[in-house]
Structure formats: C-alpha cells, structure tokens
Amino acid sequence: MEMREKGRGDLKEAPSFHPIASSPVQIPRRAFLCTAAVFAATAFTKTAGSIAAEAHLPFIEIADGVFVRYGVQEEMSAANCGAIANIGFIVGDESVAVIDTGTTLQQGAALREAVASVTSRPVSHLIATHVHPDHCFGHAAFSDLPVHSIGHRNLPRALAERGPFYLKRLAEISPDFSDTAYVAPEETVSDTMRIDLGNRPLLLKAWPPAHTDNDLTVFDERTGLLWAADLLFAGRLPTLDGSLTGWLAALDVLLSPDVRQVVPGHGQVSDGVETLQEELAYLTRLRDGVRAAIDEGLDMSATLARLEDDNQLDWLLYDTNHGRNVVAAYTELEWE
Amino acid sequence: MPQQRKAETYCLHGITIAILAAILIIAKAPIAVANDETWQDIRASLYGSDRVIHDGEGVIKLDAPDRALDAATVPISVTAEMEQTEEHYIRAVTLVIDENPAPVVGTFHLFPGNGIANISTRVRVNAYTNIRAIAETSDGELYMAQKFVKASGGCSAPASKDHDLAMARLGKMRLKQIGAWRKGEPAEGQFMISHPNYSGMQIDQVTQLWIPARYVRSIELTLGDKPILRFEGDISMSENPMVRFFVRPDAEAELHAKVVDSDEKTFEQSWPIELDPAS
Ligand SMILES: [Zn+2]
Numbered sequence: 215m216e217m218r219e220k221g222r223g224d225l226k227e228a229p230s231f232h233p234i235a236s237s238p239v240q241i242p243r244r245a246f247l248c249t250a251a252v253f254a255a256t257a258f259t260k261t262a263g264s265i266a267a268e269a270h271l272p273f274i275e276i277a278d279g280v281f282v283r284y285g286v287q288e289e290m291s292a293a294n295c296g297a298i299a300n301i302g303f304i305v306g307d308e309s310v311a312v313i314d315t316g317t318t319l320q321q322g323a324a325l326r327e328a329v330a331s332v333t334s335r336p337v338s339h340l341i342a343t344h345v346h347p348d349h350c351f352g353h354a355a356f357s358d359l360p361v362h363s364i365g366h367r368n369l370p371r372a373l374a375e376r377g378p379f380y381l382k383r384l385a386e387i388s389p390d391f392s393d394t395a396y397v398a399p400e401e402t403v404s405d406t407m408r409i410d411l412g413n414r415p416l417l418l419k420a421w422p423p424a425h426t427d428n429d430l431t432v433f434d435e436r437t438g439l440l441w442a443a444d445l446l447f448a449g450r451l452p453t454l455d456g457s458l459t460g461w462l463a464a465l466d467v468l469l470s471p472d473v474r475q476v477v478p479g480h481g482q483v484s485d486g487v488e489t490l491q492e493e494l495a496y497l498t499r500l501r502d503g504v505r506a507a508i509d510e511g512l513d514m515s516a517t518l519a520r521l522e523d524d525n526q527l528d529w530l531l532y533d534t535n536h537g538r539n540v541v542a543a544y545t546e547l548e549w550e
Numbered sequence: 551m552p553q554q555r556k557a558e559t560y561c562l563h564g565i566t567i568a569i570l571a572a573i574l575i576i577a578k579a580p581i582a583v584a585n586d587e588t589w590q591d592i593r594a595s596l597y598g599s600d601r602v603i604h605d606g607e608g609v610i611k612l613d614a615p616d617r618a619l620d621a622a623t624v625p626i627s628v629t630a631e632m633e634q635t636e637e638h639y640i641r642a643v644t645l646v647i648d649e650n651p652a653p654v655v656g657t658f659h660l661f662p663g664n665g666i667a668n669i670s671t672r673v674r675v676n677a678y679t680n681i682r683a684i685a686e687t688s689d690g691e692l693y694m695a696q697k698f699v700k701a702s703g704g705c706s707a708p709a710s711k712d713h714d715l716a717m718a719r720l721g722k723m724r725l726k727q728i729g730a731w732r733k734g735e736p737a738e739g740q741f742m743i744s745h746p747n748y749s750g751m752q753i754d755q756v757t758q759l760w761i762p763a764r765y766v767r768s769i770e771l772t773l774g775d776k777p778i779l780r781f782e783g784d785i786s787m788s789e790n791p792m793v794r795f796f797v798r799p800d801a802e803a804e805l806h807a808k809v810v811d812s813d814e815k816t817f818e819q820s821w822p823i824e825l826d827p828a829s
Contacts, residue, residue: 375709423712511728514625537619
C-alpha cells in the first residue's frame with residue numbers, strides 16, 4: 215500500500231474498523247494456577263506485585279542457553295493477562311537475543327527481568343516474529359536499551375495498519391493493558407540475516423506470506439533449534455492471517471535436516487515433526503474443503519455451514535478459530 | 551420412531567424459547583435504545599423523517615450471521631419475497647450498518663427484467679450492531695428487514711492478509727455463473743473485483759502519514775443492452791467487493807462490468823455468457 219502525506223482533511227475518511235470485544239471469559243484463578251504448575255523446575259518465578267501475575271510465568275531453559283516462557287493455550291483475556299504465546303531469549307557468549315516479548319508492557323518487563331536473573335550480558339537484539347500482539351507488544355519494555363530491533367520487511371507496514379486496532383482491543387480486554395504500545399523494528403529482513411551473540415550465530419529468515427505476511431523465524435546453529443513462532447502451532451488450532459497456499463508451501467521446507475528442536479508459537483517444544491504433520495493435515499484439509507465448495511458454487515455462508523465441524527480432531531480453541539479460518543481460506547482461494 | 555420425533559420437537563421448542571428470550575433481552579438492553587437513536591439519524595438523512603418505512607415481511611428478508619466470525623468479511627444476503635414484474639418491482643435495496651463509521655454500505659439499483667431481486671454481498675461490521683436492508687418498490691414505498699449482528703473479530707484486524715498480493719491484483723475482475731443459465735429463466739451470477747476498498751488510515755500520529763482511502767464507488771453490470779444492477783457504495787463493503795445477483799438472459803450476450811473507484815479509476819471487462827443448450 216502506497217503511503218503518502220495527507221492533511222487532517224482526510225480524517226473523516228479514515229475510520230478504523232474495530233469490533234467491540236465480547237466480554238472476556240474470566241478463567242478461574244485456580245484453573246489457571248494448575249496450568250502454571252505443569253511447568254518444569256528450572257523456573258525463574260517472580261513474585262507478582264500486581265494483577266499482572268501471569269506476566270511473570272516462568273522461563274524454562276529448554277536447550278543450552280535457550281529460555282522459553284510458555285503461553286497458556288487460551289484466548290487472550292484479562293485473567294490470563296494475554297500471556298498466550300511462547301516468548302523467550304537466547305544467551306550467547308557476549309550478549310542476548312530476545313525473541314518476542316508478549317502482549318503487554320508488563321510481559322516485556324518480566325522478560326527483561328528474567329534475562330537479568332540468568333545473565334549479566336546485555337540484550338543486543340530484539341526480534342519480533344510477526345505482527346500479532348500476543349508476540350511483539352511487550353517490545354516497549356526494551357525501548358531504553360541500545361538494541362538492534364529486527365523484524366520482517368513487511369512488519370513496519372503491518373504494525374502501522376493494525377497496531378492501533380490491536381491496542382484498542384487490548385484496552386477493551388483490560389484497562390491494565392492500556393499502557394502497552396507497539397514499537398516498529400528499526401532493521402528489517404527481506405530474505406535472511408545472520409546475527410551473532412558471541413560464538414552463537416543465529417540465522418533469521420523472512421518468509422513469503424504464510425501465517426501472516428510478515429513471519430520471521432530464528433535458527434540457532436549451536437543447538438539446531440528453530441524458533442518457528444506461529445508458522446507452527448502445537449495443540450492449539452493454527453490461525454490463518456496470511457496465505458493458506460503460502461503457509462502450506464512454507465511447511466514443506468520448514469524443518470530442514472539440521473533442525474533438531476522446534477519452538478512453536480503456541481504449545482510444546484518438540485522435534486517438530488508430529489506438530490508439523492498435524493498442522494499440515496489441518497491446513498491441507500481446509501484448503502481442499504474450501505476449494506471444493508468454491509468449485510461447486512457454494513457461497514461463503516454455505517461453505518461455512520458445510521465445513522463448520524469438519525477437520526476438528528483434538529485441536530484446542532477449534533470453536534473460536536476454525537470458522538474464521540474458513541472465511542480467510544475462502545477469500546483467498548476464490549481468486550485462484 | 552415417534553419417540554425420537556417428539557424429542558426433536560422439544561428441542562425445537564427449546565430453541566424457539568431461547569431465541570424469544572434472546573430477543574427480549576436484546577429489546578431491553580440499553581444498546582438497543584442507542585441503536586435506535588443512531589438509526590433515526592441515519593434514516594432522516596437517507597429518506598427524510600416523513601417517509602413511512604413498512605415492515606419488510608412479505609417483501610424482503612435479510613440474512614446475516616448472528617455472530618461475525620471475521621468482522622472484516624461478514625456475508626449478508628437479501629432475499630426478495632415478491633416477484634419482479636414490470637408493474638411492481640423492487641427498484642432499490644439499501645444496506646445500512648448502524649454502528650459503522652460510514653453506516654450506509656450502499657444502494658443496489660435493480661430492474662424488473664431480471665426476475666428475482668435477491669442480492670448478496672460481504673460487509674465490514676464495526677461493532678455489535680443492527681444491519682438493515684431497506685427495499686424501495688416501484689410505487690415508491692419503503693420496506694425494511696433488520697438483523698442484530700455481534701462482531702467478534704478477535705484479533706482479525708480489518709486489513710489485507712497478503713498486502714503485496716492485494717495491491718498487485720488491484721482491478722482484476724471475475725464473473726461466475728452459478729449453476730446452469732437458461733434462456734428466459736432467472737439465473738444467479740457472481741461478480742467480484744480485487745480492490746482493497748480501503749477506508750484510509752492514519753499510520754503515524756507524529757508524522758501525520760496517511761494511507762489514503764481508496765474504495766469502490768460504483769459497480770454497473772449489464773447483459774447486452776439490459777441493465778442488471780447498479781451499485782453505489784462506500785467503505786463498509788469488504789475488501790475485494792463481491793455481489794451475487796440474478797439476471798434473466800434472453801439470448802447469448804456479453805455481460806459487461808464497469809467499476810469506478812474513489813480515485814476516479816475505471817475498470818471495465820466483458821464476458822460472453824454460456825447458456826445451457828437444453829433450454
Ligand atoms: Zn500469530
């Protein structure tokens with residue numbers, strides 16, 4: 215989209231479309247603590263002084279120098295503080311790279327504290343895997359540090375377009391989120407970029423449109439760990455916000471032979487193989503079902519009705535996201 | 551299995567009661583009052599305050615999902631419950647989304663020769679809102695159908711999912727014949743144009759950078775020299791505007807589309823239509 219300077223005169227033509235949130239479901243605190251208790255021992259639990267207790271979920275060392283905070287497998291809500299995505303950091307011999315910062319300023323601050331509790335080495339790189347607020351809206355917690363802030367070539371545009379909408383949504387979920395702001399990356403990746411944390415090279419890769427049109431992955435050569443972010447969903451239904459055919463193509467090559475461990479955007483760390491197979495199966499069936507419906511002349515409503523309960527298996531949050539995926543697939547595939 | 555049938559009936563009763571209860575709750579909720587005030591303003595600006603708007607029953611029906619899955623792409627359809635004849639027909643259908651920044655989606659002008667005045671399209675829905683379809687018949691009377699829709703877009707932001715592709719494809723058009731088209735019988739078609747139908751947006755508070763509004767202002771479809779429909783619209787139509795319509799082909803001819811957007815750019819294309827030889 216072309217951008218050019220315009221005066222205030224265009225203001226009336228510049229409304230944003232923001233659906234009002236349905237009242238967030240209050241997850242009982244007890245249930246939530248059960249989920250949190252599953253997390254393993256190398257945890258750096260912080261005492262929470264505010265309602266933002268969940269911003270202080272533990273960071274777990276899942277590989278040598280690689281720390282992950284697992285998000286809860288729920289929709290964003292006031293009760294879970296929006297801590298629904300996997301975020302974390304990688305420690306090199308000289309410095310630290312932060313990969314995603316969570317949904318809020320508090321989560322970003324908690325991440326910063328977690329880094330400080332593990333190492334005195336400075337944060338040199340702040341990486342955003344994509345535009346979604348559960349991944350990179352804690353970035354402002356690092357604004358006072360001289361870091362390389364990096365994202366996909368398309369991320370600044372996506373943040374500019376969607377950022378204000380996401381902030382409104384967050385403020386609607388909880389007034390405690392209203393001090394959150396988004397920060398665009400200063401350096402962008404068009405294809406690949408290599409950074410080094412001191413004897414710890416990371417390969418950043420910008421993908422063609424897949425989960426979104428601004429997906430970035432991080433490969434840690436030392437451990438063979440791929441931080442796939444939302445190119446891979448484990449357990450929780452993948453959400454389509456980019457290109458279905460592009461995502462399927464990305465999955466074909468995501469797990470190169472040197473990948474030994476994968477951090478998905480949501481759900482458990484693993485070797486990635488089974489997770490990828492499950493996601494591939496869901497997205498393939500979604501594509502085939504929607505394609506067939508379009509070929510038969512079914513409109514969007516009829517397609518939704520036909521595929522409403524299709525392809526369900528054991529996915530978490532199927533009911534909240536599957537229908538939207540059908541709509542997204544339909545609007546993409548009808549142009550094939 | 552009469553037993554089972556009975557159970558189904560109960561079930562239906564349950565649903566009916568639930569729906570009635572829901573309607574009562576909605577009717578009592580303050581939001582409904584607010585909606586009505588909004589609507590009175592829109593109505594006055596569209597039709598003046600003195601024109602009567604009749605209940606749409608028997609003239610038009612409006613279908614929309616109770617809950618919008620993707621607030622940027624909400625399918626809605628208007629079904630005509632009266633036949634289009636030269637003597638009495640629906641000559642315009644206006645769609646209104648009360649709580650949208652630009653509440654009037656647009657007006658579809660229709661013609662008696664096409665047999666059926668059904669229209670379906672996709673719209674953006676900004677909030678919990680009433681959606682309305684107002685039909686104007688050839689005798690100048692107004693009839694309205696309405697539906698309350700909950701937008702629950704979650705994090706589906708109302709922006710292009712694949713921005714580069716959307717811009718690369720701008721202006722590309724598609725025509726689809728739905729089912730077999732037969733001579734002299736109403737047949738359904740679908741027209742769509744790839745266009746961001748962009749509302750315009752401030753992207754930086756400090757530098758005052760803007761992505762300017764760019765949206766489809768009109769769509770005109772004709773078959774040979776016969777008009778099918780004319781749409782005049784605004785930013786509440788979804789990205790890649792789509793409309794399904796009916797047409798009654800008399801003979802093989804070219805279907806022509808002319809689209810003009812807010813940048814005064816015109817897009818035109820023609821397609822030869824295929825008629826089922828069995829007719
Ligand atoms: Zn995401």
